[in-house]
Amino acid sequence: MGKVRMVVFGQIVLGPAGCGKSTYCAALQAHCASSHGMARRVMHVINLDPAAESFAYEPLADVRELVNVDEVAEEVELGPNGALVWAMEYLVDNLDWLTDIIQEQLVEGDYVLFDCPGQIELYTHYNIMRRITNALVELGMRLCSVFLIDSSYALEASKFMGGSLSAMSAMVQLELPHVSVLSKMDLLLRRPELSDSQTHADAGHVETKVADDSYRLARLFLHMMSSDVELDEPEMKLELELALRPALAVYQGKESTEEQSGFEKLHCAISDLLSETSIVQFYPLDLKQDEVIQDLIVQIDLIVQYDEVAELRIGDVEEKDPDEDV
Numbered sequence: 001m002g003k004v005r006m007v008v009f010g011q012i013v014l015g016p017a018g019c020g021k022s023t024y025c026a027a028l029q030a031h032c033a034s035s036h037g038m039a040r041r042v043m044h045v046i047n048l049d050p051a052a053e054s055f056a057y058e059p060l061a062d063v064r065e066l067v068n069v070d071e072v073a074e075e076v077e078l079g080p081n082g083a084l085v086w087a088m089e090y091l092v093d094n095l096d097w098l099t100d101i102i103q104e105q106l107v108e109g110d111y112v113l114f115d116c117p118g119q120i121e122l123y124t125h126y127n128i129m130r131r132i133t134n135a136l137v138e139l140g141m142r143l144c145s146v147f148l149i150d151s152s153y154a155l156e157a158s159k160f161m162g163g164s165l166s167a168m169s170a171m172v173q174l175e176l177p178h179v180s181v182l183s184k185m186d187l188l189l190r191r192p193e194l195s196d197s198q199t200h201a202d203a204g205h206v207e208t209k210v211a212d213d214s215y216r217l218a219r220l221f222l223h224m225m226s227s228d229v230e231l232d233e234p235e236m237k238l239e240l241e242l243a244l245r246p247a248l249a250v251y252q253g254k255e256s257t258e259e260q261s262g263f264e265k266l267h268c269a270i271s272d273l274l275s276e277t278s279i280v281q282f283y284p285l286d287l288k289q290d291e292v293i294q295d296l297i298v299q300i301d302l303i304v305q306y307d308e309v310a311e312l313r314i315g316d317v318e319e320k321d322p323d324e325d326v
């Protein structure tokens with residue numbers, strides 16, 4: 001018998017190891033539970049990382065109940081990376097485990113975050129994540145991929161480019177609506193030493209300037225986010241744009257010269273491509289600021305058209321007293 005289609009919303013939370021995926025899921029779950037109005041909802045989380053050690057959210061389901069990397073590594077005698085790929089292949093071969101949870105435990109209009117493993121080869125070299133998202137879309141889920149990179153990447157041009165290209169790869173491979181996020185902005189903003197050019201003397205003038213600009217502009221961005229300042233001024237808009245891809249400024253618009261190495265020319269070309277086409281734009285996320293989390297949720301709601309279904313349910317959720325089960 002075919003699966004019953006129903007509209008359930010979801011975010012596929014991706015990004016390199018340690019970029020903050022599990023923390024993001026926990027923060028969104030807590031934020032939505034304590035919000036009012038449209039943002040208030042039960043944000044379910046399903047852990048899809050068979051190598052996860054711990055997380056701060058309450059999962060609806062945990063893939064480690066189906067397959068666990070430590071057991072795989074022992075039984076199949078593979079290293080940590082091979083065991084992870086093996087475990088994810090096992091999940092794909094047993095996708096009923098996941099689709100049954102969605103069909104049996106969720107109802108129309110529910111919202112789920114999928115906390116995914118950090119290995120980017122799962123969507124760059126293999127089609128594992130693609131097969132999982134295809135199965136979810138077939139059920140009728142409206143998905144958005146959310147790709148996180150650590151804000152420290154924004155301070156180094158080569159890292160930032162690598163992160164941008166990985167984000168682009170996820171966007172192309174999964175063919176889902178997509179949002180890229182610069183996570184852990186609180187760390188970037190809490191680094192006053194970045195303004196001290198002495199600290200960066202060894203790294204050279206260019207990287208020092210990038211670090212300074214990044215710090216100043218990221219502050220400007222978050223200030224504007226939290227104080228509802230209208231962005232009418234073209235200069236402010238320009239500054240804001242630069243704040244979202246500061247490291248690329250090192251290479252942007254550089255004329256090709258004889259002295260440049262092949263790699264530098266390649267960096268310039270990639271940087272121009274990323275900047276001119278605006279293919280990858282990062283949303284700077286500081287989990288310590290509720291307004292910033294809220295704004296990201298609203299943007300993703302628009303992308304997956306959450307309000308169409310959710311408005312019908314909002315009354316039900318508002319009426320329920322959050323403490324009534326305690």
Ligand SMILES: Nc1nc2c(ncn2[C@@H]2O[C@H](COP(=O)(O)OP(=O)(O)OP(=O)(O)O)[C@@H](O)[C@H]2O)c(=O)[nH]1
Pocket residue numbers: 015016017018019020021022023024049052117118183184185186187286287
């Ligand atoms: N300061 C700060 N630390 C963060 C933030 N998000 C995550 N961290 C820290 O970064 C580390 C990694 O966070 P996780 O949420 O486990 O990252 P992950 O992407 O799920 O990691 P993997 O599961 O290994 O791929 C933890 O020590 C977190 O406490 C943030 O917004 N701010």
